[in-house]
Amino acid sequence: MYFFAVLIFHFTYVPSQSDGYIFPIGFTCNQSRCDEYCPYGYKTDVIGCRTCTCDNPCAGKQCEPYQQCDVDHWTCHGNTYYFSLMCRASCPLHECKPQDCPYGHEKDEMGCKGCGCMNPCKYQRCGPGEVCVAEEMCSEGPRGIKLKCLRANATGTKQCEELPCHSTTYCQFGFAVDSDNCPTCTCITNLCSRVVCPLFHYCTARYPSCRSPPCPAPSPKCKPICPKGTEILVGMNDFPVECNDDEWICPKKYDCLRVNDLSTSYCCKPLEEQ
Numbered sequence: 001m002y003f004f005a006v007l008i009f010h011f012t013y014v015p016s017q018s019d020g021y022i023f024p025i026g027f028t029c030n031q032s033r034c035d036e037y038c039p040y041g042y043k044t045d046v047i048g049c050r051t052c053t054c055d056n057p058c059a060g061k062q063c064e065p066y067q068q069c070d071v072d073h074w075t076c077h078g079n080t081y082y083f084s085l086m087c088r089a090s091c092p093l094h095e096c097k098p099q100d101c102p103y104g105h106e107k108d109e110m111g112c113k114g115c116g117c118m119n120p121c122k123y124q125r126c127g128p129g130e131v132c133v134a135e136e137m138c139s140e141g142p143r144g145i146k147l148k149c150l151r152a153n154a155t156g157t158k159q160c161e162e163l164p165c166h167s168t169t170y171c172q173f174g175f176a177v178d179s180d181n182c183p184t185c186t187c188i189t190n191l192c193s194r195v196v197c198p199l200f201h202y203c204t205a206r207y208p209s210c211r212s213p214p215c216p217a218p219s220p221k222c223k224p225i226c227p228k229g230t231e232i233l234v235g236m237n238d239f240p241v242e243c244n245d246d247e248w249i250c251p252k253k254y255d256c257l258r259v260n261d262l263s264t265s266y267c268c269k270p271l272e273e274q
Helices: none
Strands: 011-017 022-026 042-044 048-053 067-077 079-089 105-107 113-117 130-136 145-151 175-177 185-188 201-206 220-222 230-232 256-261 264-270
Touching: none
Parallel strands: none
Antiparallel strands: 011 022, 042 048, 067 079, 105 113, 130 145, 175 185, 201 220, 230 264, 256 264
16 A cells, blocks of 8 residues: 655745736745846846846937936835936047046036046135145055145145144044144044045045054045955946845856945956956
8 A cells, every 4th residue: 555645835925016926925036146237227027026137217218309318316225226317418429538537537517527537626615715735645556635725825834833732632533724734623533534535445544553652643544445456346427336145236257345444345356367
């Protein structure tokens, strides 16, 4: 006599929002890695799962002649992208001479790239009679610059006054300076507040090695987002592409590497050997 065991599976179904399809609870789409990075997200298939085909938010958007559709603003909540589209004049194609612009290229009021390099002082606000001065932080590696507001006629030779607070107050990052570049009694709270780093670098505090006081104050330092020997994935508007292990998956050849200083992960790819 033979006995057969019959297994009966019970599923509880819930309706989905994808063309009337229904799935068992716990159903998940296959989040495979794609060959290509899509700045506006990926198209979904008939059951609502992500494909590796790039989505084009401007598809079907009609513009006047000599205009082009452009994404003016976009946000993302979970797997859903929200776009604000507008028609703008087509950007001209410039034949620019090759040049190194460590802080990116300038853009006009329409957001079109020009041939000139961006001026880091362009958006720095200074007081009346003051000018913005960009000071290089170091002579080697990714330099980075520190922005200061100085008097327009300052020569840099003024004898600074020693204030009583300098001997009674301890500032971890040192004292802020005035428009004459002299120390005040105000502590610097954010060492990187006026530091501009090259593209795809970030500012962090560098603490000198010190065994006994008095120790030198920490100084700002620009570090690359991706470690040495790798390159970062660049998205829209020259922004580095963030990632995680769930919804924001890097394309193939890229690894999702966490930058502890920024509490964020980015897509980085090992450089190919020449």
